[in-house]
Amino acid sequence: MSSASKKCLVISNCQAQPLKHGLTWALDDFVVDIHGVHTTRLADRAEAHAKLIANKYDYSFVLTTPLSDKFGVLATDQIVKAFDPIPVIFITNIVFTGLHPDVAYIGQMGGRLQGPLGDYHSLIAALAFASGFSGHEALRLYQGNTYRFLGYFDECEKSFLELRRREQSVDIRFEQEIRDLIRDGTCFFSQNHPSSRIFVPYIDKIAGYLEARGLARKSGWHMDVNIVPNFLASSAIYPIFPEIARHNDLSFEGSYFFKSTSVGDRPGRVYGLEELVRLEYEAFSRVPKEGFMALPVVKDSLAKFGNAAQWPR
Known part of the structure; x- marks a missing residue:
């Protein structure tokens, strides 16, 4: 200096x-x-x-x-x-859940359950596990009818409206620019990690x-x-699911490939959906079942959406 x-x-x-x-x-x-x-x-x-x-x-x-x-x-x-x-x-603290509505935190800050993507977990995997589904059965939930039922297709516009609401108290707003940018390239690695x-x-x-x-x-x-x-690219990268990309008219197709955190010169791993769900189940199994069911995100989501066996297919 x-x-x-x-x-x-x-x-x-x-x-x-x-x-x-x-x-x-x-x-x-x-x-x-x-x-x-x-x-x-x-x-x-x-x-x-x-x-x-x-x-x-x-x-x-x-x-x-x-x-x-x-x-x-x-x-x-x-x-x-x-x-x-x-x-x-x-x-603005740029938080946008619209393209990653499946991302969930399990546990309180400072004591969050760690999985293959660190703090990030798949809500669908967590609810499938809580509903007694096998990992193979859980994989069949990753499809359009599930996303529609869980409100994933509505999340993009809700996120824009929430961002606009939060920006009422800031001096420099960016909601409109995000609307203009979001269609034609990867704008977020996760809901709170912009690219x-x-x-x-x-x-x-x-x-x-x-x-x-x-x-x-x-x-x-x-x-x-x-x-x-962008140093945030070294953290976990959650994909935009293809059905969500198509619903929001993005110019790219999305994927089901997840990247774990890179540390220094050690690259993160890339997981396909099947491996991601398997590793998620291993992480969930480390918590006593009664305690897992009592976790707020699990308990509240089950109360809202019911057992996964009742979801439309």
């Missing part, structure tokens, strides 16, 4: 790292610090937040996603006052907003999705 460099702070979740790198390239002579709210232990939050506030004059501005009251002084209704007079700009196809225009829009407000200047470098790395 040169003595002339300016600094800004990005407060976000797993999207903080791609934002850091992209904004460093998009802005002229800026060092971007990040605070990942998802990596800070609950016991350490107060101290970590106090340190950020104590160092606020290091930053020209702060970019933050809206945060709930559990984040103390970083919560949406407190952070502007906490960082005053440093400008605070609210950006560079999303990040590149989003970061460019943020940089343009900052320049218009006189808070920064754009570097002039033209970022391209083919040359901007």
Whole structure:
């Protein structure tokens, strides 16, 4: 960092790292610090937040996603006052379940059941297991009638409406751009991991907003999705099922191939649907059956949809 460099702070979740790198390239002579709210232990939050506030004059501005009251002084209704007079700009936490409605978390944050895709699980596999289906029987559930019954085909528009609702409280919105981008390429690796196809225009829009407000200047470098790395691609990648791709009129056909997390130079594995379900069943079997049935996502989904044996075929 040169003595002339300016600094800004990005407060976000797993999207903080791609934002850091992209904004460093998009802005002229800026060092971007990040605070990942998802990596800070609950016991350490107060101290970590106090340190950020104590160092606020290091930053020209702060970019933050809206945060709930559990984040103390970083919560949406407190952070502007906490960082005053440093400008605070609210950006979107891009979450879009519309193309990955089958992704489910099993267990509470910090204690989630781990499977072949880490935190990510197939809701259909979980409900088939809870319904007493064999792995072979579970495979037959991955088809259009199931998706229609579970509401998967309705999730895309619901996600756009939810994104629009959440963006009412931010300064830089991106819902319309996602609508325009989503048909012609992979925009999400999972519901909360956007691809560079999303990040590149989003970061460019943020940089343009900052320049218009006189808070920064754009570097002039033209970022391209083919040359901007995205660290989230190293995490698990959940496919867009072919039936969901066709229903939403995507220009590509989707698949049933799942990629596990890559660690350093160790590539992740690619699983077909049959192997994925088998490994999911192994993960589910590590939980006592009574405890598995009591897990909120399993219990609530069974109450809503019933035993998988009753689903339309």
